[in-house]
Amino acid sequence: MNEKVQREIFNLLVKKGVKNFVGVPDSTLKYFIDEGLKKEKILITTREEEAIGIATGMSLVGEKSLVFMQNAGFANSLSTITSLVQLYQIPMILLIGWRGFLKNDAPEHEKIGKIQPELIKIIGLESRIIDEKNMEKNCNWAINKLKKEKTVGLIIKRDFLD
Amino acid sequence: MIRKEAVQLIAKEIGNQPIISANGFMSRDLYETNEKKSNFYMIGSMGLASSIGLGVALKKPKKKIHIFDGDGNILMNLGSLVTIGSLKPKNLIHFIFDNNSHESTGGQPCNSSQIELKKIADATKFKTYKITNKNEIKKIMLKIKKETGPILVMVKINNSKTKSIRVDITPPNIKTRFMKSLK
Secondary structure (H helix, E strand, O other), X not given: OOHHHXXXXXXXXXXXXXXXXXXXXXXXXXXXXXXHHHOOOEEEOOOHHHXXXXXXXXXXXXOEEXXXXXXXXXXXXXXXXXXXXXXXXXXXXXXXXXOOOOOOOOXXXXXXHHHHHHHHHHOOOEEEEOOOOOHHHHHHXXXXXXXXXXXXXXXXXXXXXX | OEHHHHHHHHHHHHOOOOEEEOOOHHHHHHHHHHOOXXXXXXXXXXXXXXXXXXXXXXXXXXXXXXXXXXXXXXXXOOHHHHHHHHHOOOOEEEEEEEOOEEHHHOOEEOHHXXXXXXXXXXXXXXXXXXXXXXXXXXHHHHHHHHOOOOEEEEEEOEOOOOOOOOOOOOHHHHHHXXXXXXX
16 A cells, blocks of 8 residues: 555544554554655554554543554464453454465565465454555444444554565 | 462452452352453463453553452463563552462463562563562552552462352353443
């Protein structure tokens, strides 16, 4: 996804009331994170589970929170998502960069990239793949879910090689 | 001093202020001895009590936020000390009840006995204190009341055969009443 759209997504989510952006950097989400850093709204943590913990605390004061991560970090976080976020019904957006979407991505991303749609489905996380055409619609969808105390995933495909 | 005694006495000093407690026997002891709506019992997600506490502390700077952690718990999320130390929330008070073991799972050894957690906390910019017996609790609690955070208190405890009851409030209910208590 190109730079302009990533920056637009960040600003759109801020406009819709998302206050907290916590996570671990991912090159797929580089410009999204950069936009947040410029606006001093990003908190970078040591691990994705830690980010989910912090975002949980922030959600407990009633603020809309988002955790950004690569899908490797999503896989790390499965138990935290099920035994904290879903168990306590903590509203949160998980923004996940989809490594391994392209078949010839780096080998370490191949397996998780392949099983990611199934993983998301099997833990019962409602999600949407977000791109430049549907981004406004899917951001609105995610915000509406947050208002109903739901946790959702927004997925950005890694559609380039470097 | 066993954990249940330490939890009871320290929570009494904290009064009605928020506590986020780690999974396992920690939350069970807090629930049995000092149950209140401003306790967030984290029954799963081992390691994350300090992170949840940090999130609340950053957003409620006027409230003192207390974390009841275990040695095994903090070793699962040592990075949390780095994040807290770099953000320096003045209102965060982190207790680590250290029995050098994983008591909730049967008392297996924990490597906190081989290293110095307090020094790690010093290095990550916490103000650190130690409680080694019952008589020190009041004095240390008084001291930290006047101090600005982040504060870390190592509480030395022994294992015991006492087992507190399970937290029998549903997790969504734990959340809802905790949220109300913060308002």
